[in-house]
Amino acid sequence: MSDGERGAEVSAVDRYEPLVGAAVVERVKAKAARLAGKRLQHINATKHGGGVAEILLSLIPLAHSLGLDARWDVITGEGDYFEVTKKIHNLLQGGEGGLSDDDWHLYMSGAARNDGVVDDEAAIVMVHDPQPLHLIDGRNGQGRWVWRCHLDLTDTNAGLWERLAPMVDRYDHTIFSLPAYSQPAKPPSSFILPAIDPFTPKNQAMPAEECRRHLARYGIPTDLPVITQISRFDPWKDPQGVVEASRLARKEVEHTLVMLGNLADDDPEGARIFGDMERFRDERTFIMADGDDADLVNALQSSADIVLQKSIREGFGLTVTEALWKGRAVIAGKVGGIVHQIEDGTNGFLVDTVESCAARIVELLRDPDLRERLGAAGRETVRERFLLLRLLEEELDVFAAA
Numbered sequence: 001m002s003d004g005e006r007g008a009e010v011s012a013v014d015r016y017e018p019l020v021g022a023a024v025v026e027r028v029k030a031k032a033a034r035l036a037g038k039r040l041q042h043i044n045a046t047k048h049g050g051g052v053a054e055i056l057l058s059l060i061p062l063a064h065s066l067g068l069d070a071r072w073d074v075i076t077g078e079g080d081y082f083e084v085t086k087k088i089h090n091l092l093q094g095g096e097g098g099l100s101d102d103d104w105h106l107y108m109s110g111a112a113r114n115d116g117v118v119d120d121e122a123a124i125v126m127v128h129d130p131q132p133l134h135l136i137d138g139r140n141g142q143g144r145w146v147w148r149c150h151l152d153l154t155d156t157n158a159g160l161w162e163r164l165a166p167m168v169d170r171y172d173h174t175i176f177s178l179p180a181y182s183q184p185a186k187p188p189s190s191f192i193l194p195a196i197d198p199f200t201p202k203n204q205a206m207p208a209e210e211c212r213r214h215l216a217r218y219g220i221p222t223d224l225p226v227i228t229q230i231s232r233f234d235p236w237k238d239p240q241g242v243v244e245a246s247r248l249a250r251k252e253v254e255h256t257l258v259m260l261g262n263l264a265d266d267d268p269e270g271a272r273i274f275g276d277m278e279r280f281r282d283e284r285t286f287i288m289a290d291g292d293d294a295d296l297v298n299a300l301q302s303s304a305d306i307v308l309q310k311s312i313r314e315g316f317g318l319t320v321t322e323a324l325w326k327g328r329a330v331i332a333g334k335v336g337g338i339v340h341q342i343e344d345g346t347n348g349f350l351v352d353t354v355e356s357c358a359a360r361i362v363e364l365l366r367d368p369d370l371r372e373r374l375g376a377a378g379r380e381t382v383r384e385r386f387l388l389l390r391l392l393e394e395e396l397d398v399f400a401a402a
Contacts, residue, residue: 012065015199016389028389031396032066038123038143040070040399045085045131047074049264049292050232051194051318052128052150058197058388066392071122075114075132081106085131086269092130093236093313094155104163111137118142124399127171136170146398147171150194152315152336153181173398177316177337190398193340194316195391196325196382202294203322206302214299220258220286225365228258228300229308229319230291233273236313238333241354243280245310248358253365256284258300262291302326305371306364310357314338321386324348324378329371331360341386347377 017025040063044052056072063070077085084103091097099107111134118125118135123143127135129150136145147168153161153176161183168174169186176182182189196203215222227246231237239259246257259277263270277287290296301307307323309332316337323330324341330348332338342348349364351357364371 012062012199013389014065016387019198019383019387020389024389024393028393028396029066031393031400032063032068034400035068035123035396038069038399039119039121040068040124040126041119041122042070042072042126042128043075043117043132043135044072044128045075045077045082046264047072049262049267051316053264054318055194055197055388055391056128058200059392062197062388062392071119073117073119075110075117075135077110077131078113081110082131083268085110086267088130088160089151090235091157091160092151092153093315094152095157098157098159099163108134108137110134126395130164133164133167136167139170144172144399145170146173146175147187148175148192149181150177150315151181152177152313153183154336156183175395175398178340181315190394192391192394192398193337193386194318194321195386195388196318196321197388198325198382200294202298202301203325204298206295206298208303211299211303214295215303218286218288218290218296220300221256222303224284225253225255225305226258226300226303227255227306227308227361227365228260228304229310230260230297230300230322231309231311231319232264232267233261233270233277233289234267235269235273236311238310238312239273239277240280241312241357242308242310243277243285244354245308245357245361246285248354249361249365250284252362254284255305255361255365256286258286258288258304260286260288260291260297260300263289297322298326301328304328306331306361308357308361309333309338310351311335311338317341320348321382324375324386325382327375327379329364329374330378331357331364341381342378346374347381348374 084107126146128148171187174187174189229242307328307330309320311333314336334350334352344350349360
């Protein structure tokens with residue numbers, strides 16, 4: 001690493017000082033110093049798409065800027081492996097059904113296939129979500145193992161949890177986003193809410209003219225108010241409910257709806273849902289899978305009159321955080337981690353039906369002052385509670401205690 005590269009990395013943590021204050025930055029530096037010389041390894045299922053990958057993409061450089069020896073690796077899968085892991089994902093979030101014996105054997109085969117992923121020199125191994133949970137079977141004298149589950153397990157499938165629990169019990173520590181998500185297991189648990197990196201291209205301030213230019217490149221008109229939902233094409237995001245709410249609201253206020261997502265490597269279900277949603281396209285309803293274009297995401301979140309996240313299950317909802325950070329008026333499902341971001345009527349609106357979502361769309365489109373007030377409050381919420389430095393500090397506390 002050159003001196004120039006090292007200097008750029010060091011600045012990653014110092015950039016937070018104007019947002020959180022010098023005392024917070026210095027406190028985090030002191031905590032990181034206690035872990036000097038210890039290697040930290042994060043393992044998940046994909047480097048592309050989804051909130052976990054997005055967090056790690058920024059978390060690793062931030063850790064490096066604090067002098068930490070941190071690395072990020074991903075597991076691989078063949079054939080129907082990720083079909084099974086998506087089924088596990090859905091069941092853990094309360095979906096109906098179960099795993100067949102063949103499903104279970106295919107899932108567990110991932111442990112042998114990924115035998116070389118774990119770094120034997122790592123002092124801390126943090127495994128994210130159920131896809132690589134089985135890696136614990138190959139534990140070979142490494143340091144402490146932490147399982148970090150980002151899912152909403154409030155109404156989890158009890159039968160599946162019983163099958164996973166023996167593996168969870170072999171970890172030294174578990175992390176859930178909220179106490180309500182924790183399940184019966186032997187390891188002690190911590191609770192850490194996710195956060196965003198305010199300095200990524202997606203989250204940096206984008207001038208209005210640049211926003212319009214990016215929208216025009218994709219043929220998105222701005223002659224009417226724009227509302228958008230940006231998230232995976234996933235049944236828990238209720239994409240059809242978004243279209244229905246928009247159509248209902250259009251009876252009173254005309255607008256353009258943009259539904260933008262991406263197709264994550266570990267989510268084969270997403271392509272099927274995207275294909276199904278294409279039938280709702282019309283001249284004012286855009287269904288797009290270009291969510292890997294950070295400039296387009298930023299442009300939509302920064303310029304939309306309303307940002308939706310009408311989830312019916314949501315471990316947290318990073319897209320909510322991103323929109324709040326950009327000062328947008330947000331309407332979101334009254335579920336999971338979203339309710340810890342939005343105080344209904346103070347910094348956004350919470351809804352639980354298509355009809356209530358439509359009513360809030362109409363109310364906000366008719367009241368620009370209300371949109372501005374909610375947006376300003378939302379940005380302050382994120383500054384105080386949901387920036388990435390806070391998440392890293394809480395993880396450092398877990399690592400130091402391990």
